[in-house]
Every structure is written in structure tokens, then in C-alpha cells.
Amino acid sequence: MAFGSTPAGSGKHRGGSRLSRKTAGYAGIAALATTGVVGAVAAPAFAADNTQHAIPDAGYNAVVVADDLAGEIQNQAASQQRAAEHAAAQAQAEAEAKQRAAEAKRLAEAKAKAERDAAERAAREEERKRLNTFVAPVDGSYVSTQYHAGGGMWSSGSHTGIDFHAAEGTSVHAVGAGTVVEAGWGGAYGNNVVIKHNDGTYTQYGHMLSLSVSVGDKVTAGQQIGRSGSTGNSSGPHLHFEARTGEQYGSDIDPLAYLRSHNVSL
Known part of the structure; x- marks a missing residue:
């Protein structure tokens, strides 16, 4: 009996041991579950469950990271676009400023x-007026002897100029701008001055008391060239005035017509 009871006893012991281990395993799992570390020592079935839950978590994190990276790239692209637009606007503003400055x-x-x-036109016009302005040789005077008047007083038999009434010492003026080509004693003309004008004509002033210009002087219309007198072949104080086409005696032309052609009223 004792021999036959031994296997039975032994079988009960083994069966009890298996149940005890299983119960202890469940208890251990429960205990570990309460401590939060069940995943670390769980049975393969529980470990498999934890692995299946981790896969979706990793995918979600990847999506979040990808979304963040895409947002960062978009922000950088937008920032670069704004910088490019600002640079373009600044370049355009600078170009427009340069264009305005150039204009x-x-x-x-x-x-x-x-x-x-x-100013040059005004100066030329002033010069033209100066060169073409003519005045009477004696202010407020009149012609006392006409051109080509006859008589024995003139060696040619006629007057080669005109005489202006003028008391001794009266100021005598150049009738127009020009250059003095003769100044001094002129024989029958007494003290005389001959001026070559810019249009190529000449004028002569005779019988003067004194002269105030010399050969080579540049004169302007109305400039004093001497004072009237009665020097040379003269019957009394006056101004003998001639207009000529040349410098020498015998090239005379009508003095009144000459002065009037230059807008001098007499």
C-alpha cells in the first residue's frame, strides 16, 4: 500500500506544482501590472500586444516630424520670397531714383x-546793335553847308562833305563803331580824324580844335573823338564831315544819305 500510494502522492504533488506555478504566474503578472512594468516581464503574448501598439505610435510621430519639417521649409521659402521681393523692390526704387536723377x-x-x-544770342544782338548803331557827329546841330555846294573855297570846285554848325570846343562824336586810321594834321582839313567802320566805309571829321584819339584806337558810336574848331582851310568854327568808300580823298559819297541809311535822323 505504501508503494502504491507513492505514485499517487507523487502525481498529486506534480499536479499541485503545475497549478501553483500557473497561479503564481498570474499573480506575478497582476503584481507587475500594478507596478507598470508588465511589458518588461510579460509573457510572449503580452509582449506581442505591446509591440502591436508601438507601431502606430511610431508612425504618428513620423507624420508629426514630417509635418513640422514641411512647415519649416514653407516658412523658409516664404521668408526667402519676402527677402527676394524686398530686394527687387529696393533695386527698382534705386533704379527709379537713378532715372529721376539722370532726368x-x-x-x-x-x-x-x-x-x-x-545769353550768347543777347550778346550777339547787342554787338550787332553796337556795330550797326550810328549817331550824328554833333548833338543838336544842323547842316549849314550841303554836299556838292559850289564855290571857290574848295579846290575840287565843290564841297566834298557837309558842314555841321558847331561853336568852337563843341564835342565831336564818332558816328559809328570802328578803328581810327588817321588822326592829326590833314592840310586843308586842319586837325582831322578818319575812321574805318565795320561795314567797310570811312568817315572824316575836319577843322577840329583838338583830338582825343590816336591811330589804331577802337571807337564806338557816340564816343568823343575831339572838339570842333576852325583849323585848316576854314571860314569859321564848324565841323566838316565826309563819308567815303575809301580812306583817301576823292572817294566821297553823300554824307546825309549815308547817315540816313544808318537810321540817323537829320
Whole structure:
């Protein structure tokens, strides 16, 4: 009996041991579950469950990271676009400023040129007027002896000029701008002056008391060249005035017509 009871006893012991281990395993799992470390010592079935839950978590994190990276790239692209637009706007502003400056410079240069041209035209006109302005040789006077008047007083038999009434010492003026080609004693003309004018004609002033110019002097219309008198072949104080086509005696032309052709009223 004792022999036959041994296997039974032994079988009960083994069966009890298996149940005890299984119960202990469950208890251990429960205990580990309460401590939060069940995943570390769980049975393969539980470990498999934890692995299946981790895969979706990793995919979600990857999506989040990808979304963040895409957002960062978009932000950088937007920032670069804004920088490019700012640089383009600044370049355009600088180009427009340069264009405005160039236009302002062009307008200023054009204005300066116009002013210079106007000044030059005014100067030329003034010079033209100066060169073409003629006056009477004696202010407020009149012709006392006409051109080509006859008589024995003149070696040619007629008067080669006109006489202006003028008391001794009266100021005598150049009738127009020109150069003095003779100044001094002129024989029958007494103290005389001959002027070559810019149009190529000549005028002569005779019988003067004194002279105030010399050969080579440049004179202007109305400039004093001497004072009237009665020197040379003269019957009394007056101014003998001649207009000529040449410097020498015998090239005389009508003095009144000459002065009137230069807008001198007598």
C-alpha cells in the first residue's frame, strides 16, 4: 500500500506544482501590472500586444516630424520670397531714383544750355546793335553847308562833305563803331580824324580844335573823338564831315544819305 500510494502522492504533488506555478504566474503578472512594468516581464503574448501598439505610435510621430519639417521649409521659402521681393523692390526704387536723377541732370543741363544760348544770342544782338548803331557827329546841330555846294573855297570846285554848325570846343562824336586810321594834321582839313567802320566805309571829321584819339584806337558810336574848331582851310568854327568808300580823298559819297541809311535822323 505504501508503494502504491507513492505514485499517487507523487502525481498529486506534480499536479499541485503545475497549478501553483500557473497561479503564481498570474499573480506575478497582476503584481507587475500594478507596478507598470508588465511589458518588461510579460509573457510572449503580452509582449506581442505591446509591440502591436508601438507601431502606430511610431508612425504618428513620423507624420508629426514630417509635418513640422514641411512647415519649416514653407516658412523658409516664404521668408526667402519676402527677402527676394524686398530686394527687387529696393533695386527698382534705386533704379527709379537713378532715372529721376539722370532726368533732373538732363533738364538742368538743357536749362543751362538754353540760358547760355540765350545769353550768347543777347550778346550777339547787342554787338550787332553796337556795330550797326550810328549817331550824328554833333548833338543838336544842323547842316549849314550841303554836299556838292559850289564855290571857290574848295579846290575840287565843290564841297566834298557837309558842314555841321558847331561853336568852337563843341564835342565831336564818332558816328559809328570802328578803328581810327588817321588822326592829326590833314592840310586843308586842319586837325582831322578818319575812321574805318565795320561795314567797310570811312568817315572824316575836319577843322577840329583838338583830338582825343590816336591811330589804331577802337571807337564806338557816340564816343568823343575831339572838339570842333576852325583849323585848316576854314571860314569859321564848324565841323566838316565826309563819308567815303575809301580812306583817301576823292572817294566821297553823300554824307546825309549815308547817315540816313544808318537810321540817323537829320
